[in-house]
Amino acid sequence: MPTKSKQVSQAPTRPRPAAERHAFDVADLYSGPLGDAAPRDAEGGVPLDEKLRQAYFWVVNHAIISPFYDIEFQAEPPAAFALGARKVPLCLPTAQSYSSYVLLPLLNLAVRRRCLLVGGPGRGKTVIATLLALLAGYSLREVRQGIQHGQPQMTIADLLGNPLPSSLVSAKSMDEIQIAWRKWLGMRVKIIDEYNRIPTRTQSALLTVMGDDYAEIYDQIFECPPAAWYLTANDDAGGGTYQVIEALRDRIDVVVKALHFNTRFLAALLERIEEGVSPENAVPEEIVFTPAELDRIEREVRAVPLAAGLQKRIAFFASELEFFEPAARRLEYMTKDTVKVAGVPFESLGELEDPTSIGAQTRNGLSVRALMTCLVFAKALAYFRGNAEVSFEDVRQILPFVLHDKLVQHKTAPAFDAPEHAAYRSDLVSWIRMLFDRSCQEYDRLDRDSSDPAARELELFERGLEGLGERAVDERLAAIERALRDVEKGGKLYGHLYDDVLALKYLHQRYTNYRIWLRCRA
Amino acid sequence: MPGVSELFRGVCAGERERLNALFRTHGRGVEPDAALELLRRTVAPVVDALGAPAAGAAPAVATALFEVALRGQARGLFGARTAGAFETALVAALPRFGPALGRAPRRLLGALGNGWARLERELGRDTATRWLDAWSTVAPSCTASDEALYDAGLVLAWRFGLAEARDKALARAAALGPELCEALTGARELDPAPERRFAPPGSRARLGPPAVVARVGGFVGFGGPFARPPDVYGLGGRLYATDGDVVRELFADVFGARLVPTPLGCEALLEGASEAQVLTLNAAGVVDWDGARVSLPELRDAKSGARSPGVAAVALATSHAVFVLGRRAGGA
Numbered sequence: 061m062p063t064k065s066k067q068v069s070q071a072p073t074r075p076r077p078a079a080e081r082h083a084f085d086v087a088d089l090y091s092g093p094l095g096d097a098a099p100r101d102a103e104g105g106v107p108l109d110e111k112l113r114q115a116y117f118w119v120v121n122h123a124i125i126s127p128f129y130d131i132e133f134q135a136e137p138p139a140a141f142a143l144g145a146r147k148v149p150l151c152l153p154t155a156q157s158y159s160s161y162v163l164l165p166l167l168n169l170a171v172r173r174r175c176l177l178v179g180g181p182g183r184g185k186t187v188i189a190t191l192l193a194l195l196a197g198y199s200l201r202e203v204r205q206g207i208q209h210g211q212p213q214m215t216i217a218d219l220l221g222n223p224l225p226s227s228l229v230s231a232k233s234m235d236e237i238q239i240a241w242r243k244w245l246g247m248r249v250k251i252i253d254e255y256n257r258i259p260t261r262t263q264s265a266l267l268t269v270m271g272d273d274y275a276e277i278y279d280q281i282f283e284c285p286p287a288a289w290y291l292t293a294n295d296d297a298g299g300g301t302y303q304v305i306e307a308l309r310d311r312i313d314v315v316v317k318a319l320h321f322n323t324r325f326l327a328a329l330l331e332r333i334e335e336g337v338s339p340e341n342a343v344p345e346e347i348v349f350t351p352a353e354l355d356r357i358e359r360e361v362r363a364v365p366l367a368a369g370l371q372k373r374i375a376f377f378a379s380e381l382e383f384f385e386p387a388a389r390r391l392e393y394m395t396k397d398t399v400k401v402a403g404v405p406f407e408s409l410g411e412l413e414d415p416t417s418i419g420a421q422t423r424n425g426l427s428v429r430a431l432m433t434c435l436v437f438a439k440a441l442a443y444f445r446g447n448a449e450v451s452f453e454d455v456r457q458i459l460p461f462v463l464h465d466k467l468v469q470h471k472t473a474p475a476f477d478a479p480e481h482a483a484y485r486s487d488l489v490s491w492i493r494m495l496f497d498r499s500c501q502e503y504d505r506l507d508r509d510s511s512d513p514a515a516r517e518l519e520l521f522e523r524g525l526e527g528l529g530e531r532a533v534d535e536r537l538a539a540i541e542r543a544l545r546d547v548e549k550g551g552k553l554y555g556h557l558y559d560d561v562l563a564l565k566y567l568h569q570r571y572t573n574y575r576i577w578l579r580c581r582a
Numbered sequence: 583m584p585g586v587s588e589l590f591r592g593v594c595a596g597e598r599e600r601l602n603a604l605f606r607t608h609g610r611g612v613e614p615d616a617a618l619e620l621l622r623r624t625v626a627p628v629v630d631a632l633g634a635p636a637a638g639a640a641p642a643v644a645t646a647l648f649e650v651a652l653r654g655q656a657r658g659l660f661g662a663r664t665a666g667a668f669e670t671a672l673v674a675a676l677p678r679f680g681p682a683l684g685r686a687p688r689r690l691l692g693a694l695g696n697g698w699a700r701l702e703r704e705l706g707r708d709t710a711t712r713w714l715d716a717w718s719t720v721a722p723s724c725t726a727s728d729e730a731l732y733d734a735g736l737v738l739a740w741r742f743g744l745a746e747a748r749d750k751a752l753a754r755a756a757a758l759g760p761e762l763c764e765a766l767t768g769a770r771e772l773d774p775a776p777e778r779r780f781a782p783p784g785s786r787a788r789l790g791p792p793a794v795v796a797r798v799g800g801f802v803g804f805g806g807p808f809a810r811p812p813d814v815y816g817l818g819g820r821l822y823a824t825d826g827d828v829v830r831e832l833f834a835d836v837f838g839a840r841l842v843p844t845p846l847g848c849e850a851l852l853e854g855a856s857e858a859q860v861l862t863l864n865a866a867g868v869v870d871w872d873g874a875r876v877s878l879p880e881l882r883d884a885k886s887g888a889r890s891p892g893v894a895a896v897a898l899a900t901s902h903a904v905f906v907l908g909r910r911a912g913g914a
Contacts, residue, residue: 092692092699093659094653
């Protein structure tokens with residue numbers, strides 16, 4: 061442990077080109093060598109994105125030895141190298157870059173979602189979860205009391221609480237039974253250690269708390285406050301003592317893998333032993349967030365805009381993943397979800413027409429929840445970086461961690477047969493990033509920014525139908541039919557076209573109904 | 583630890599592990615004896631002065647003060663063997679903060695130390711010490727909230743000459759209420775009109791003619807910021823001075839005038855400088871101020887002038903200083 065274990069990086073942690081004006085702030089007077097003492101709760105006080113970055117840099121510099129920069133940003137073309145016989149690319153980032161193992165859990169604290177930390181024993185999974193609870197303002201004792209340690213004998217009562225024996229005896233109805241709820245249910249940071257060692261039945265109770273923010277015993281309900289969840293598991297495959305139920309896995313928003321220990325940093329470990337100070341005991345007060353600050357961060361993250369052009373790229377990517385033409389005879393059901401729900405092996409239905417397409421590499425598409433999580437974490441990353449809006453690179457960097465457990469890989473897809481692609485079977489982060497890159501290449505090749513008939517029709521429709529005459533409606537219906545003819549002429553059906561076709565059909569129906577109404581009124 | 587009170591002895595016993603951990607964390611380079619002396623010399627008197635009524639807060643105050651003292655030693659705020667200026671002033675002033683100290687000792691100590699360090703750097707040691715003393719004097723009146731206490735410290739910093747804090751201080755003072763405002767500035771109400779920025783708070787006297795109210799800047803060899811005689815420019819309603827390399831923003835009012843570093847670069851300043859903010863003055867030093875013409879012989883041969891509401895700046899070819907012009911109350 062470095063001796064300056066309480067030293068917090070000085071603001072600005074992400075220097076930018078000079079602003080044109082500088083307004084004196086009270087923080088200027090009270091900030092300095094003894095740490096930031098500026099007001100904490102006042103709206104417009106300390107910039108909380110700055111504080112988040114200070115927290116990040118304290119963790120990576122003083123708490124978790126994680127000398128990795130796997131979330132890379134470039135300000136200018138980087139120096140690039142090709143290493144080894146496989147010519148593994150190495151880029152030296154030219155802008156501030158981050159370690160996913162620290163950044164993602166911190167963003168999870170900001171947006172209060174559910175983060176799974178995966179890695180072998182002794183990799184610091186529980187330590188980072190504990191540190192984040194300390195950053196949320198809990199004492200070490202409270203955090204330790206609140207950690208739920210998964211074990212094969214864990215019962216629902218162990219997890220949630222017990223009915224008070226006295227009320228069990230005296231109660232005349234279920235309503236009168238009083239429950240001694242476990243304290244962790246009311247915490248704003250919830251830590252479940254080794255969640256894949258929890259028995260299946262108890263996992264179901266955990267699912268209710270995680271998914272719906274309440275616990276239930278004997279008809280009594282405990283409403284849990286919004287919380288950031290941290291679950292740890294030694295086994296990425298969802299194994300462990302018990303198989304994790306799919307619904308529980310699906311509730312996890314972001315998956316972070318503990319990276320290996322770089323032995324070049326052994327000296328830092330030795331120093332830590334010699335100093336005898338553990339990071340949990342040395343969290344600086346300046347980077348501890350109050351509940352009001354965490355609420356404010358969550359609000360501010362949600363307010364970060366995401367431009368329409370970027371939304372279209374995300375939509376294009378998602379549409380390519382869901383479409384599965386062999387799944388049905390009817391257009392609406394041509395999705396991977398149809399096959400999954402039917403319980404039919406994918407292999408029995410054949411493959412997509414284009415086996416190299418990104419859709420051919422997955423066994424599922426993106427759920428609404430997955431898409432929402434992508435958007436939230438992309439906003440969180442942009443906020444953390446102090447950006448006014450979400451950038452393309454924010455989305456590109458965050459997607460693999462959000463979709464890690466959500467996109468099921470088609471392991472035997474022909475795309476992985478090439479030796480240079482085989483590693484994608486185990487390196488899901490690189491695989492998902494590659495899928496998004498390819499999707500964006502295709503988006504650009506099709507010139508979707510300017511050539512997108514469905515988007516044009518949707519935009520027209522969004523302007524409203526008020527005052528629209530029958531003649532104009534006829535023109536729009538004709539335009540929709542022309543757009544569908546063009547798809548027909550193209551021959552092949554792709555994921556993005558599939559969503560376009562369904563959207564055009566939707567518009568056609570809305571206009572048709574409106575025209576019927578116009579005629580009736582006439 | 584000999585020579586300390588029972589109260590402090592009890593605090594040390596109860597917080598032994600925490601104090602030891604703080605020493606291990608922040609005390610590299612500090613001799614164990616020096617740390618003990620720090621406890622005896624600085625922490626003990628504060629804990630004793632808080633006394634039995636605040637005994638519940640004593641452990642938190644003691645650990646926070648010990649941490650700040652260890653961190654502050656590396657920055658020269660706290661002495662190694664004997665008390666420094668800040669330390670002496672702090673020990674005298676701290677107990678007067680009373681309940682606010684007990685509620686959030688670490689935050690208050692950080693604010694006191696950082697504020698003192700900044701004012702010492704910007705305005706000198708005496709001013710910083712007077713600021714700390716004045717703040718502790720008004721602290722018992724800041725009962726509305728802890729934020730009111732910090733706002734009061736800011737208003738005092740402005741009153742002691744931190745001119746760049748003017749806008750924020752005016753806003754905060756208005757929110758503190760008339761009694762506290764009077765205790766801080768001498769007036770129950772402050773006039774934010776920029777034209778009256780050189781009139782004392784509360785003064786209703788007529789403004790006098792424009793005059794040179796301050797000189798700031800200076801040659802880099804004598805502690806000033808400029809290597810060459812600067813020019814002055816107006817941009818976005820603000821005033822700047824630059825020698826072609828260094829750019830400083832001018833803040834001035836009745837409590838002081840200061841040139842403050844700004845992120846604005848010289849190129850951006852020259853590109854964006856506003857014609858509308860140019861001050862009209864001729865070679866004889868006659869200044870045109872809102873239609874009135876005033877002769878200021880010391881500004882003869884001025885090479886540039888700029889103005890914003892209530893204040894103007896003039897630079898001479900023969901001086902590394904920037905002359906600040908304004909209208910004092912009653913023509914004083």
